[in-house]
Amino acid sequence: MESVPVRCPVCRRDHAYITPVYPCPCGAPTAPQLLRGAAAEPITHRTWNDDWVTVRCAGCGRRDQWPHPELCCPCGTVLRIPVRPPAARTPPSTGPSHIPLPRTVAHPRPAFRPMTIRTARDAVAAAALYLSWLGYREVVQARERPSSRIDIRAAGLIAQVDSITTPTVLRDVECLWLNALNTSVAGVFFSLAGYAPDARQRADGLALPLFVMDLTGAPQPVNSPADELISTGA
DSSP, X not given: OOXXXXXXXXXXXXXXXXXXXXXXXXXXXXXXXXXXXXXXXXXXXXXXXXXEEEEEOTTTOOEEEEEOOEEEOTTSOEEEOOBOOOOOOOOOOSSOSOOOOOOXXXXXXXXXXXXXXXXXXXXXXXXXXXHHXXXXXXXXXXXXXXXXXXXXXXXXXXXXXXXXXXXXXHHHHXXXXXXXXXXXXXXXXXXXXXXXHHHHHHHHHHXXXXXXXXXXXXXXXXXXXXXXXXXXXX
């Protein structure tokens, strides 16, 4: 793990800051690259763009958004640690922007048999049935919705099912992703009313699969990560 010296500009105290390491979905440890020699800045006002930083996985090349490194000085000042700007992106090719990975499951899956949705519990059950069809094991539904709003848990996965009549908002997508990050598992979102434009855009950047369901109980992918999940299976 990378360590850099950090001096608090308020109390002038010196610290040794160790870079936090996060698990990339490919399994490789990933960490923001700190900018040595740059002064840390006190945080007086928070914005989304300042609280998150783009990090490229050295193993698979994947780019994800991770929390911006911070340090809390004993004097009470919260410092933002400077990071190295991400490398320039490779110019896009003339082909499609996203090609789902080839199917890797051992045998083709049979056709999915949906269940009719009449209640919110039916929506959770339909989503759980779909995850089992994708190949996830130990799929368990919450008997009562917890405060975390995680409706389904499986081996290596958590899922949220939004059965309200308005589109799922940005905050709900971000909360599911953070819950998945904190438990080192994947996340999947199901919604009956679809997603707000900013929620869908954010999910694309976080590589979070989004599905929409109608009352027939058949989930449909609405972004590229969901297409890829269907293609590869669990």
